[in-house]
Amino acid sequence: MIALSDDCRLAFCVGVGGVGKTTFAAALGLGEALRGKSVLVLTADPARRLADALGIRGLSDQASDIPLPTTSGELHAAMLETKASADEIIRRAAHDEARAQRVLDNRIYQAFSNTLARSHAYAAMERVHEAVHDARYDLVVVDTPPAQSSIEILDAPARLVSFLDQRVVRWFLQASDESPQLRGGAIAQGLLRIVAGQSLVSALTEFLTEMAFLREGFSERAKEVQDLMRSPSTSFVLVSSADSIGMEAAKSVAAEVRSRDFALAHVVFNRTFIPEAARSSADPVSYPKRLAALASKLERMRALLTSEEEQKRSNIVAFCDEHGVGAWSLPEARRPLGDPSALAAWIEQARSVLPRT
């Protein structure tokens, strides 16, 4: 059965796109909710698939309640809207409407807060921090965007800490200061003007000045999220397909996760077999005469699908052995998964693979 360890408070679903990562994140959250936890599933994917999987019309930055067939647990879902999340962060940190407004009106802030991969990553980081500290939730499941942007999200806290802790910010704020400690900064800033242009550097200085009040809190939370990602109560779940191309991608994402010292708790291989109801037996059968014309086609069909499944199964076993990690193998869904009961029925068919070492 698919379940996280009981003390897991935060789970990141990572992997390349198109393997059912969002659908699986929804199913994982649902499974934990049905076991009695109060769960928030948070999707950072700019594309909006979580709502589809849960069968609700839309999702916003505010968590929506997902109706469950049980009363013991709770399931909530929210989508990361960068602009809304970022605005909210600024308002909360500013403690002062006028000060917040100056940042919100800043042209750098406006240009970047809604559009770029790294801005998404920073807003996601803040939202995860907030959700983990929200007493309403026992568990937060984060559905990260595909591959590259997913790594972006994993690296965001460290990058931000590194940037905010450094003198870099100081020379933007005190560029007129001629003290010797800052001279190196002035030279670097001069070079930056050449490569990025005067207008951008000025805009950036203005932005960082307005943002000064935020830096400390931001940096502190980034550090906390960084620690959180390596905490024993945090799990990374890699979602992949099990064909040869998917296996290569899985290896590369697993390496990215491990190289950051994150705990790869489980691997999920999706669409690895035909659902039980449509499976044929492995033994050869003799067909009646009236089906003789079909027999050879049916046999070929069965042989091909069986060999595909076998290949996937052996790929999975090899992966688990190599990485010393357990896997859940899931069937392809018979119908589009568009509501909690379909999701629950789907993950009930999961098969478990354990490493042999």
Next chain:
Amino acid sequence: MHAPNGEPLTRQVQFFTGKGGVGKSTILAALATAAARAGKQPLIVELGTHTSSSHLFHSPDVGYQPSEVAPGVHATRVQFEPALIDYITSRLKLRPIASLVAKNSSLRRLFLAAPGVDEIVTLHRVAQLAADQRWGPILVDLESTGHALMFFDLPSVLEVFLKDGPLRQVVDSATELLADPQRCAIHIVTVPEPLAVNETIHLHAQLRKREDLHLGYLFINRVPRAWLDEDENQLVDHELAGASVGQPWAPDLALAQYLAQRRQTAGKCIRGLHHDIDLPTMTFEAQDESSATIIAGLSDAIERAGFR
């Protein structure tokens, strides 16, 4: 398969976008293979840390400098650091100084933290490769749909506060390239599955709003094959509803029915795509496992359709 006029695929720079995992890289690899067979100099451009083309072609890892991954097919990966040094070099003219700037620990932290730096150096690198007349077609493998939209939006995002200066030049040349119907095309890749279809229709609508972008083809990949013809499928349904219930061959019939349903769902998805997306289309059937056979099969199909 439609027989589209080959025109958008003859442009020098081709961007490919679509939901992750739909086989974008495989289509790209097949197009590159077909182009190489036709005597062109295709270059596959991958972004970020992950390289698909080295897996697909079973070649050594693809790095920043273009390398040959299959006969006549080159690939390059836009890695952040060398792309950044290339960009800075283009401004400072001296590579050693550019390296110093890129390696300066404070500036480095800024470059790694600031939103947009990735996209800027990537756009610069693509424009740089396009300016090098050695390559054509240049096939750029953009990641997931959300990421691609951000990428195409960058010039307009930056335009707001860049009146002049070096970044303005990057933005201008990128905008010019993207807007040039003679040089650039954007293709969408998808699979005929319900979730992918929704996302593809949304992506297409978003791209359509951008009047300066020129859309090329819709590639529909992995169409499930038809195992049985219509009469045979009817026979299967009939048998499962009566004479074959509980028989040892019933599971085989159930499997056949399941696969027929899958094919039917795909058909509905394709009709939905045609209904909402008015791009010329190429469809490819699902192929067997090995990437070499997939690429060979797809590039044959592309050649048959007359892409040169």
